[in-house]
Amino acid sequence: MNFDDTPQEAAFRAEAKAWISANAPKQYEEELRKSSLGRTALTGANILEVAKAWQKKKADAGWACLHWPKEYGGRGASPIERVIWQQEEGPFGKLSGMFIIGHGMCGPTMMAFAGEEQKRKYLPPLASGEKVWCQLFSEPAGGSDVAGLRTRAEKKGGDWIINGQKIWTSGAHYSDYGILLTRTDPTVPKHKGLTMFFLDMKSPGVEVRPIKQASGQSDFNEVYFTDVVIPDSQRLGAVNDGWNVSLTTLMNERMSIGAGVSTGFPELFDFCNSLMLDDGPAIEDRSVRSKLANYAVKASGLRYTSMRAISALSKGERPGPENSIGKLVAGSMVQEVAMYALDLQGAAGVLSGPEDAEVAGKFQAMLLRAPGTRVEGGTDEIMRNIIAERVLGLPGDIRVDKDVPFNKIPTKGRA
Amino acid sequence: MNFDFSDEQKQMRDEARKFLAEKCPPKAVREVLDGKAPYDKALWKGLAEMGFLGVAIPEAFGGAGAGHLELCVIAEEMGRANAPVPFSSTVYLAAEALLLAGSDAQKQKWLPKIASGEAIGTLALFESKGNPSPKAIKLQASGGTLSGVKKPVPDGAIADFAVVAARTGSTGRDSDISLFLVDLKAGGIEAKSLTNVDPTRGQAELTFKNAKAEPLGAAGDGWSILTRVLDRAAVLLAFEQVGGSDRALEMGRDYALDRIAFGRPIGSFQAVKHILADMYVSATLARSNCYYGAWALSTNASELPEAAAAARISATQAFQHCSKNNIQVHGGMGFTWEFDCHMYYRRANATALTLGSLSYWEDQLIDRMRKKNAA
Numbered sequence: 001m002n003f004d005d006t007p008q009e010a011a012f013r014a015e016a017k018a019w020i021s022a023n024a025p026k027q028y029e030e031e032l033r034k035s036s037l038g039r040t041a042l043t044g045a046n047i048l049e050v051a052k053a054w055q056k057k058k059a060d061a062g063w064a065c066l067h068w069p070k071e072y073g074g075r076g077a078s079p080i081e082r083v084i085w086q087q088e089e090g091p092f093g094k095l096s097g098m099f100i101i102g103h104g105m106c107g108p109t110m111m112a113f114a115g116e117e118q119k120r121k122y123l124p125p126l127a128s129g130e131k132v133w134c135q136l137f138s139e140p141a142g143g144s145d146v147a148g149l150r151t152r153a154e155k156k157g158g159d160w161i162i163n164g165q166k167i168w169t170s171g172a173h174y175s176d177y178g179i180l181l182t183r184t185d186p187t188v189p190k191h192k193g194l195t196m197f198f199l200d201m202k203s204p205g206v207e208v209r210p211i212k213q214a215s216g217q218s219d220f221n222e223v224y225f226t227d228v229v230i231p232d233s234q235r236l237g238a239v240n241d242g243w244n245v246s247l248t249t250l251m252n253e254r255m256s257i258g259a260g261v262s263t264g265f266p267e268l269f270d271f272c273n274s275l276m277l278d279d280g281p282a283i284e285d286r287s288v289r290s291k292l293a294n295y296a297v298k299a300s301g302l303r304y305t306s307m308r309a310i311s312a313l314s315k316g317e318r319p320g321p322e323n324s325i326g327k328l329v330a331g332s333m334v335q336e337v338a339m340y341a342l343d344l345q346g347a348a349g350v351l352s353g354p355e356d357a358e359v360a361g362k363f364q365a366m367l368l369r370a371p372g373t374r375v376e377g378g379t380d381e382i383m384r385n386i387i388a389e390r391v392l393g394l395p396g397d398i399r400v401d402k403d404v405p406f407n408k409i410p411t412k413g414r415a
Numbered sequence: 416m417n418f419d420f421s422d423e424q425k426q427m428r429d430e431a432r433k434f435l436a437e438k439c440p441p442k443a444v445r446e447v448l449d450g451k452a453p454y455d456k457a458l459w460k461g462l463a464e465m466g467f468l469g470v471a472i473p474e475a476f477g478g479a480g481a482g483h484l485e486l487c488v489i490a491e492e493m494g495r496a497n498a499p500v501p502f503s504s505t506v507y508l509a510a511e512a513l514l515l516a517g518s519d520a521q522k523q524k525w526l527p528k529i530a531s532g533e534a535i536g537t538l539a540l541f542e543s544k545g546n547p548s549p550k551a552i553k554l555q556a557s558g559g560t561l562s563g564v565k566k567p568v569p570d571g572a573i574a575d576f577a578v579v580a581a582r583t584g585s586t587g588r589d590s591d592i593s594l595f596l597v598d599l600k601a602g603g604i605e606a607k608s609l610t611n612v613d614p615t616r617g618q619a620e621l622t623f624k625n626a627k628a629e630p631l632g633a634a635g636d637g638w639s640i641l642t643r644v645l646d647r648a649a650v651l652l653a654f655e656q657v658g659g660s661d662r663a664l665e666m667g668r669d670y671a672l673d674r675i676a677f678g679r680p681i682g683s684f685q686a687v688k689h690i691l692a693d694m695y696v697s698a699t700l701a702r703s704n705c706y707y708g709a710w711a712l713s714t715n716a717s718e719l720p721e722a723a724a725a726a727r728i729s730a731t732q733a734f735q736h737c738s739k740n741n742i743q744v745h746g747g748m749g750f751t752w753e754f755d756c757h758m759y760y761r762r763a764n765a766t767a768l769t770l771g772s773l774s775y776w777e778d779q780l781i782d783r784m785r786k787k788n789a790a
Contacts, residue, residue, distance in 0.1 A: 001484055001710045002417045009416070080416055273788065283785060286778075293777035296784065297729040301700030304418065304707045311418040325696055381685070387695050388688035392668050395683040 005084070012081050016063070016088045023057055024092045025050060032091035036362055037262045037334055038215060038369030040097060048174060051095040055129025065103055065127040072111065072119055073127030079313040101170055102126050102133030106179050109249045110198065113236035122177070122198075134175035134201070136223060137246065138168040141411070144382050146181070146250075147190045147243060148401075148409070151225060153182035153197065160184075160197065160235070162205075162228040168376070172208045172221040175201050179249065180230075181242050186407040193406055194242030199230050215368040250378075251319065261330035261373060264337035264366055265299035268292070271341055271359060282344060291340060298333055302326055321390035327373075328383040335370035338363050418706060420488060427481075428488035434465055435496035441755045447499035447615045448758060453573050453608075454617070459500045460532050468506060469530025472514070477527030483647075483713040487654045487705070494658030494734075497758050499615035501535045501570035503655065503769070507648035508569075509536025512578040512594065515647075516632030516640045521596055525576060537574040539565035539597075539621055540641065546775035547645060549592045549638045554623065556581035560603070561595060561623040569769055571619030572608040574599055578644075579628065580637055592637035595628035603627060613765035615758065645770055646723040650708035653723075653730035656766055657705050660698040660730070663737040663759045667691055667744040681744075690744060694737045701726075701733035721787060724780035731767045731776070738763035 005013055028050060031042055041047055058064045059073060066082045068074020077085070086093055096103075107126055110119060125131040142149035151164025162182060172178065178201050185193035201208070205228035210218040237245035272292060275282040282288045302325075309323060341363035342349035351357045352364035374380050388394045401409045420428070438461050446452050462468050471486040472478025479485075486506070493502050510529050513522055513536075528534035542565055545551050554563025561581055568577065577597050584591035599606065603626030611618040632640050668691055671682030681687050708726030711719040738759040742749035749756040767773060 001420060001706065001713060003710060005416070083416075269784070269788075273785070283781065286774075289781040290774060290777045293724075293728055293780045294732075296780060297704055297725045297732070298700060300707070300725050301704045301729055304703035305699055307416070307418040308703055308706065311416065314417075315419075322699070325699055329696060329700070381689070384689045384692035385685065387692040388682075392664075392691055392695060394668065394671060394688050394691065395680055397683060397685060398679070 009080060009084060012077075013084050013088060016085050019061060019063065020088055020092065023061070024089075025054055025095075028095075029091055032094045034360075034362070035091075035094060036267050036366055037264065037373070038217075038365035038367075039362060040094065047095070048098060051098050052129045054092060054095045055099060059124075059128030064129070065107070068107065068111075068123070068127060072107075073124035079310050083307075083310055098132060098171055098174070099129055101135050102131075102175075105135050105249045106133040106177070106198075109179055109196070109236060109245065112248050113196070113245055114198070115233075118233075126177075131176040132171060132174055134169050134172045134178040135249065136166040136169055136172075136178045136180040137249075139165060140167050143168070144379055146246065147194065149181060149183060149194070151180075151182050152186075153184050153195055153230070155184075155232075158232050160195075160230045160232065162197075162199075162225040162230060164225050166223040166225075167211070167220075169208075169221045169223050170219060170376075172201065172223050173210055173218075177201060178223075179236065181246050183406065184242075185240055187405050188240070189403055190401060190406045190409065191243045193240055194246070195239050196236040196242040196245040197230050198234050198236060199228070203228050203230070205229075214371065215365075217369070219372075251321075251323075261327050262334055263295070263299045263302065263330045264334040264341075264363075265295045267359075267362060267366075268295060268337045268341055271363070272344070275344060275358070277344070288344070295333065295337060298329060302329055321386050324378070324383045324386045327377060328380055328387075331370075331373040332380060334366060334373060338367035338370055342367060418710075420484060420709075424484055424488050427485055428492060431465075431467060431489045431492040432495065434461070435492050435498065439496040439498050441497075441758070444497050444499050444615055444755075444758060450614065454501055454570070455499045458498060459535075462500065462502070463530065463532025466530075468502075468532055469526070471506075472510060472526050472530050476522050477530040479530075483651075484709055486651060487709045487712070490651045490654035491658035494655030494762075495662045497615065497659065497662075497762055501537070501573060501616075503616075503648070503652055503766075504537035504570040504574065505529055505535050507651040508538035508644060509574075509576070509578055511647045512538065512631065512640065512644045513596075515643055516594065516636070517596075521629070521631065525596075528575075534575040535570060535573055537568055537570050537577050538644070539568045539571065539577045539579040541565065541567055546771040547641070549589050550587075552580050552582050552592055554579065554581045556583050556593060556595060556628065559628060560625040561597065561628045562625055564620060564622050566620035567609060567611070567618040568621050570617050571621050572606045572617050577621070578631055579623070580641060581628075583634055583637075589638035590635035592641070593634045594631040594637040594640055596631045597623070597626055597628045601627055611765065613761040615762065616765060642720075646720055647712060649723040649727040649770055649776070650705070650712045650719075652766060652770060653701070653705045653708060653726040656730035656734040656763070657698065657702050659759055659762055659766075660694075660701060660733040660737040663734070663741040663756075663763075664691065664694045664698055666756065666759075667694065667737075667741040670745050687744060690740050694740050697733040697736045701729040704729040721780065721783040724776050724783060727770070727776045728773060728780060731773055734759075734763040735767055 028042055062075050065074040066077035066085055070076050137146055139149045153160045153162050180197045180199055182195055183193055184195040205226040207224040209222045211220045212218055272282045345358050352361045354360040357364055389396055438458050443455055466479045467489050469478030470481045471483050474480035576599055579595045579597050581595055582591055583593040603624050605622040607620045609618045671687050672680055674681045704726045708722045711722035742756045745756055748754050
């Protein structure tokens with residue numbers, strides 16, 4: 001049990017610190033520090049451009065995708081070094097948001113299933129942020145039940161022809177490539193007829209339409225495929241083995257989303273430290289203190305749980321389903337935190353304009369964005385199923401569609 | 416960074432688990448629960464022989480001199496087994512107070528006896544309802560004797576000695592409080608057992624009538640020593656709570672796998688699965704907070720006050736959550752005397768109060784976080 005850096009870790013930290021201090025886009029530091037869930041844009045600058053420039057700069061100096069092998073654009077760093085980097089990068093790490101899907105999910109999937117030549121071609125520009133990737137899994141008919149997806153891939157000579165629709169694709173509107181899960185055989189049970197590909201998002205027949213979210217923003221998209229051609233060389237894994245390939249991606253998704261989900265606690269603690277209520281400072285109010293303490297131990301519990309996971313990782317243990325806990329806890333907590341921060345503002349909490357609302361409407365923005373965090377990347381309920389079945393060893397639910405050919409599964413509820 | 420116990424420490428945990436599985440099965444806990452014995456004497460002796468009572472006591476005072484990380488892993492197993500022995504009073508409170516503030520002679524007199532299982536110790540702090548506060552201490556010290564009433568005192572009826580918080584001033588400041596060491600067998604003390612929600616751990620009222628006492632630590636330092644003792648005990652007790660949480664979760668999981676209703680194991684119903692998943696979540700968050708507390712305790716880090724409060728709150732919540740929902744998963748059978756579920760429910764709710772209740776520790780945590788923030 002030891003929190004101190006080893007001499008090697010200390011040297012790494014010093015090097016990272018010095019480089020960040022000399023190279024980070026300092027003009028955005030304050031604004032990034034203040035940004036939170038639902039409010040991540042920069043005023044007077046395009047955050048995508050700032051993020052891409054920072055990523056490229058990091059890549060050129062060998063600080064991008066630290067845990068990836070050097071030949072694929074990474075640094076070959078240890079899990080602990082990656083954590084040290086994140087600690088030192090601080091608010092500038094928030095600029096990595098648009099790369100999370102590519103670096104956290106698409107990259108590892110490519111690394112596990114693409115050919116060597118493809119890895120050398122596609123991974124370095126993914127690491128450097130010059131090319132952005134998205135993940136095309138969810139469909140209108142397959143969200144939690146991903147294996148129920150209907151987008152068809154049909155073999156035609158040496159190519160595959162894709163027709164169908166994806167939804168909830170983060171960043172598809174600015175992505176260059178995507179990994180795509182399709183149905184290649186509808187006559188077998190649903191998990192057994194899927195195949196994974198990667199494709200150029202600029203291919204003819206790909207159409208991206210942004211979704212206007214309940215929060216008013218547009219982070220996600222619908223993506224339509226009409227006779228899109230993908231060469232067989234861009235298939236990842238065997239034909240009809242796409243489900244197994246996707247499990248690699250999804251486990252990595254839980255790891256990266258879990259680590260990145262904000263709890264809202266630091267923001268709430270700062271807010272309560274400065275807020276005055278009618279009868280004195282909020283932080284001296286008994287009920288406020290009790291609420292804060294409860295949120296504090298959840299936030300610290302998550303922080304130390306991820307440190308335990310990193311310690312395990314650095315001893316060579318594989319990340320397991322227990323990592324679902326981060327997203328499950330943080331996702332609902334950030335929503336509660338936002339509601340509580342508004343409650344403390346009384347009737348004026350209803351105002352969300354930056355000029356009228358406390359802390360420029362930060363918690364109102366958080367409130368409106370929060371419902372999505374409990375759904376994206378696996379709903380709270382799916383996370384609980386994963387913990388119950390894969391950590392605690394409880395039996396799976398009875399699956400009425402498990403042994404039924406996909407094309408015989410009912411598609412309508414009440415007729 | 417390495418945020419885990421060492422292989423040797425894990426081995427010690429396995430040893431303690433094996434020992435307690437054999438010497439402290441639920442049947443043994445029930446002997447005390449049913450009032451047939453005030454505590455499990457054979458187990459207490461066994462714990463001494465295994466070296467567990469003195470694991471964090473230096474060798475110079477008859478202990479094993481291993482350390483507090485080792486004590487943490489043993490505490491976890493004590494909680495998992497629901498051990499009906501005065502371990503927390505003697506080891507986390509009395510021994511820690513002696514280690515922090517005792518003179519060489521005082522350590523020499525009591526610590527070897529703690530390690531060997533010959534002496535049971537406790538902390539006599541509370542006098543009525545309410546949480547730890549210097550204002551609540553009325554018991555008077557004068558001329559080397561104590562007069563007043565302490566209750567509830569954990570394991571007070573079976574203890575051989577007590578660390579007693581007494582009033583030695585009336586300025587309204589923390590320095591009005593001093594600590595004393597009292598041999599409870601020396602006369603002038605009346606001990607009365609009190610009925611409490613967890614009969615496997617006794618509570619007592621101690622009445623002091625001009626009882627002989629010697630100062631522990633400097634006069635007027637009592638409250639600052641106590642605060643440190645409570646922080647250290649909070650981490651250790653939190654490990655017991657985490658051990659109890661894990662056991663309650665396992666009991667619920669096992670029952671959900673075995674119990675058939677509506678033609679299938681009840682653990683295949685999402686309503687039951689999600690209860691158990693949430694128990695796992697709270698137990699895991701508590702464990703992680705406890706690991707941080709263990710690190711702070713074992714290194715005497717300046718983060719200890721904050722880490723101890725966080726571990727205490729998180730582990731209290733987890734044990735209450737897991738023990739009550741273990742009963743829920745068991746359904747009606749969980750509410751029988753015959754099933755063991757209620758023993759954990761009782762222990763969870765008793766340990767939630769014993770060092771000061773949740774609201775006290777919540778308050779402490781926020782104070783400490785503010786201090787750090789301001790620094």
